[in-house]
Amino acid sequence: MRSPYSTRVFLSAAAIGAAGGVVAIALNWIFLAINTTPLATLIIVAVFGVWVLPGMLAQRLFTAPGIGAFTMLVAALVNAPFTPYGVAQIWSSIIFGVLLEVPFAVTGYRFGGQRMFWIAHPLSQLAVIPFYLVGFDLAAFAWWVLPVFVLLTLASAAFFTWLAQFLAARLRAAGVARPRVAA
Secondary structure: OOOOOOHHHHHHHHHHHHHHHHHHHHHHHHHHHHOOOHHHHHHHHHOOHHHHHHHHHHHHHHOOOOHHHHHHHHHHHHHHHHOOOOHHHHHHHHHHHHHHHHHHHHOOOOOOOHHHHHHHHHHHHHHOHHHHHHHOOHHHOOOOHHHHHHHHHHHHHHHHHHHHHHHHHHHHHOOOOOOOOOO
16 A cells, blocks of 8 residues: 655645745734724634644645644744744644544544545534633623634634635646656
8 A cells, every 4th residue: 555645745735834824924913913802703713714724725635644733733833933822823733733633533544535524624623612712711702702603613614624625626636636656
């Protein structure tokens, strides 16, 4: 059986992670500036999938165990020195990367099709809601903010799952995940 890992796979995943890390730099500064009201918090959660998009994209494109977590680590390493969250950004990205991998690992990476992604990403988003409760101090907001927050979290997960699948299909069609030709 051929290994799913190659220099090309790791370099491509690293490039995806680096691009995601650069996007996250700007988003972290913007969201730090606006995170003071319930509306701003809800806007932030609506686009949370941006942070996890690199890991999902690499998972879908290369279907190699751990490649999503690796991509998230690269994104964090690019992002951390330039954002106000610093090293905390690395830990949160690693946590998200691992959470993205868990549903695949539980099945022994036997199921990596589209349906599995519709399970993995929403589960990873739901798993971190308790941390969001503390991080965003949701208890300080009106009672309706929490249910809307949860719904927007799931909507964001659905949209960014779709986007990762769409981008992976386009990159695959462009030859990024082209299978190796045996010599």
